[in-house]
Each structure stands twice: as C-alpha cells, then as structure tokens.
Amino acid sequence: MxxxxxxxxxxxxxxxxxxxxxxxxxxxxxxxxxxxxxxxxxxxxxxxxxxxxxxxxxxxxxxxxxxxxxxxxxxxxxxxxxxxxxxxxxxxxxxxxDVLTDATADTAFGLLLMVSRRLGEGERIIRSGTPWKWGMFYLLGQGLQGKTIGIVGLGGIGAAMARRARAFGMDVVYHSRRPCAPELAEELGATRLDLAELLRTSDVVSLHCPYSEATHHLIGAEQLALMKDTAYLINSARGPIVDEEALVQALRAGTIAGAGLDVFEQEPEVHEGLLELENVALAPHLGSATxxxxxxxxxxxxxxxxxxxxxxxxxxxxx
CATH class of the missing domain: 3.40.50.720 (NAD(P)-binding Rossmann-like Domain)
Incomplete structure (x- = not known):
C-alpha cells in the first residue's frame, strides 16, 4: 500500500x-x-x-x-x-x-444581491435593535434588470454567473484572454471587450479569473476610476486580484457604489477599512461551501x- x-x-x-x-x-x-x-x-x-x-x-x-x-x-x-x-x-x-461551479456562482450572485439591495445593511439594523420604519426612500438600492454585467474570466464559474445575470434580465459583456466558444457567446448574448471598456460600460463587474502574477492587483485605483459611480465590484475568485487599499478608498470616495467580496488579500485577515463600510458585503470564503x-x-x-x-x-x- x-x-x-x-x-x-x-x-x-x-x-x-x-x-x-x-x-x-x-x-x-x-x-x-x-x-x-x-x-x-x-x-x-x-x-x-x-x-x-x-x-x-x-x-x-x-x-x-x-x-x-x-x-x-x-x-x-x-x-x-x-x-x-x-x-x-x-x-x-x-x-x-467543474464540481464547484454552481455553488460559487450562487455565492457571487448572492453577494451582488446583498450589496445592490442593501440586504446586509438591513439585517445589521434589525439585529442591532436600531429603531426603523418603512418609508419610500428608506435603504433604497438598485435593481439589476436592464443593467450590464461585465464578467472578467468567462470560464465555467464566469459563465454560470452570466447565466444567473441573464435570468435577472441583465446584458452580458466579458473580458478574457481568448474569445469564448461561439455557442456560449450566442447563449449568453455576450460581447467580448477589453478590460478598460468593460470597466467603463458595466453596471456590475464580477471577477472569475485565476490568480497569477499577471492578475495580481488586476483591479487597482486606475481600474476602479474607470468604473461608473453607480457600479458594483464582485470578487469570488482570489483576494489579491483586487488591491484592497485602493478598493477601500474608492468605496469611501463614492468612486463606485459598492462591492461584494468572498475573498481577501491576506486571508483570513480583512482590511480594517472594509469592516467600517456599509457599502460592501463580506463573506468568509464561502464560494463552494455546500x-x-x-x-x-x-x-x-x-x-x-x-x-x-x-x-x-x-x-x-x-x-
């Protein structure tokens, strides 16, 4: 043996x-x-x-x-x-x-719903015992229907995230080293863009690329500045793909509307600035946790x- x-x-x-x-x-x-x-x-x-x-x-x-x-x-x-x-x-x-594709895409889309609809904020208010009452303008978030999601890395998980976005009425653009298969592009109605154009045009940017030297801090201050101030960044891939310090500054300044993170640069440590912000949904690397x-x-x-x-x-x- x-x-x-x-x-x-x-x-x-x-x-x-x-x-x-x-x-x-x-x-x-x-x-x-x-x-x-x-x-x-x-x-x-x-x-x-x-x-x-x-x-x-x-x-x-x-x-x-x-x-x-x-x-x-x-x-x-x-x-x-x-x-x-x-x-x-x-x-x-x-x-x-392959075996974790759907579970990870579910987590990524869950983070998007949490941050765009401010569900995390709402739960924290309830649990804290803070008084609240319903109002037309209370905790207004953003809907996803008719918006554009930009998938960075259209592999298995990226494609699964795109399918979930399509089910919510979103348009799909993507960035990857190579074009995806024509049948996948047709299924998703997906258009391939360079990274800068994807960042400029997307209402949601979701990261699904592998981590390597080439993707270390792929999203930093320069890239965040290209995004809409109403846009959300979702990362369920690997933490160091995003420059967390730059992300904190962008979230504080309103450069982007919010972020949903399941992974972090220095796991299990989380940047203190992220913990102080309400416009970010955080999960402890639960992507495949079923x-x-x-x-x-x-x-x-x-x-x-x-x-x-x-x-x-x-x-x-x-x-």
Missing amino acids: SRVVVTGRIPRQAVDSLAAEHDVVAHDEEDAVSREALLEMVRGADALVTLLTESVDAELLDAAGPQLKVVANVAVGYNNVDVDACRERDVLVTNTP VETRTAMAQLAADNVLAVLRGEATLTPVG
Whole structure:
C-alpha cells in the first residue's frame, strides 16, 4: 500500500475511499496544521491531498521525498501549489474544476444581491435593535434588470454567473484572454471587450479569473476610476486580484457604489477599512461551501490520487 497524506480536514467519504486501498494519514482538525508539523507529516508520502491553507513549495516537496507522485489540491485554483517545482520533481498536480461551479456562482450572485439591495445593511439594523420604519426612500438600492454585467474570466464559474445575470434580465459583456466558444457567446448574448471598456460600460463587474502574477492587483485605483459611480465590484475568485487599499478608498470616495467580496488579500485577515463600510458585503470564503459541493471536491481529489497510484491517467490534471 502507498502512503497518502491528507493535510487538512475533508469529508470522511473521500478519506474512506483512499483508506480502502492505501495507508492514509489525515489531519482531522478544523485548524490548519502548523508548517513544522506539516513538513514532518508529509515525509515518505506517495500522494498528498492538500487544501488552500497549505503552501506546496519546494521545501514541502523535498520533505515528502522523491517517491512523491501526486499532489491533489482540493480547489479549482492552485496558486498555493508551486507547479513548476512539482514538474521539476515529476510530481503530478490535480485540481477540482467543474464540481464547484454552481455553488460559487450562487455565492457571487448572492453577494451582488446583498450589496445592490442593501440586504446586509438591513439585517445589521434589525439585529442591532436600531429603531426603523418603512418609508419610500428608506435603504433604497438598485435593481439589476436592464443593467450590464461585465464578467472578467468567462470560464465555467464566469459563465454560470452570466447565466444567473441573464435570468435577472441583465446584458452580458466579458473580458478574457481568448474569445469564448461561439455557442456560449450566442447563449449568453455576450460581447467580448477589453478590460478598460468593460470597466467603463458595466453596471456590475464580477471577477472569475485565476490568480497569477499577471492578475495580481488586476483591479487597482486606475481600474476602479474607470468604473461608473453607480457600479458594483464582485470578487469570488482570489483576494489579491483586487488591491484592497485602493478598493477601500474608492468605496469611501463614492468612486463606485459598492462591492461584494468572498475573498481577501491576506486571508483570513480583512482590511480594517472594509469592516467600517456599509457599502460592501463580506463573506468568509464561502464560494463552494455546500455539503454537496465540498464532498464532491474532496472525492474528486481522492479519485485523482487513486488513479495515479493505480498507474492510470489523472482525471483533472493541472498544466
């Protein structure tokens, strides 16, 4: 039997499927394992199942040893994994695309409704016990019908967000490195724009691009200044795609109307300025947080490991 190390707590179903064929060591606590303990834990592993809380770098790979065959990351994004370092050591890397598409798009659209209709503000008023009464102009928000949503990164999740926007009567424009498939563009009625034009024309800008050096602070002060002062920014992708300090200043100044964020630059820390503002909806990285989705993600990671250790091709390889 091979040695499989699961570096964080995942649904039991996936652990059991691995344990049916291999020797499994699993960190089964909610809190992330310390770096020192992690380096010791992975020694001699043939396979690693990792979470976004772990940095899979050269140090960790070398601690595991030359017998390591695969790193199965339980996420679509894999910016926590040094793919080049894995490739240099002939270690395969897999991720978990597709199974979290709808859950993440639901979260992103939920954030849009929260901020555009000021639902978060309303709940805070109720919970605080602050007196209130109905009025024609009380907590007025903005409707979405007839507005334009700009999708940055029209992959699976971006397309799912666009479908939800279409159901709400919105028009769709998008920005991506390559044009989407013609049939998808036709389905969504989507027009491809450069980023600057998308920012200028959209009433909502929703980020769904992967995080990399090229997308670090893709949205900063210059880009925010291009947006309408009635527009909303939604980020359910990765925190560092947005310059949080610039976003705070834009929200304070009324450069844009509001923002909905499920991810942050320095997770789990959140910029203090965001906590002080009412025109931002905040969630603690809940994009894929449904029982069904997290179970499917963990099982896909486990299935990738089982395939590699059987000598079969990976199901969802990275790169």
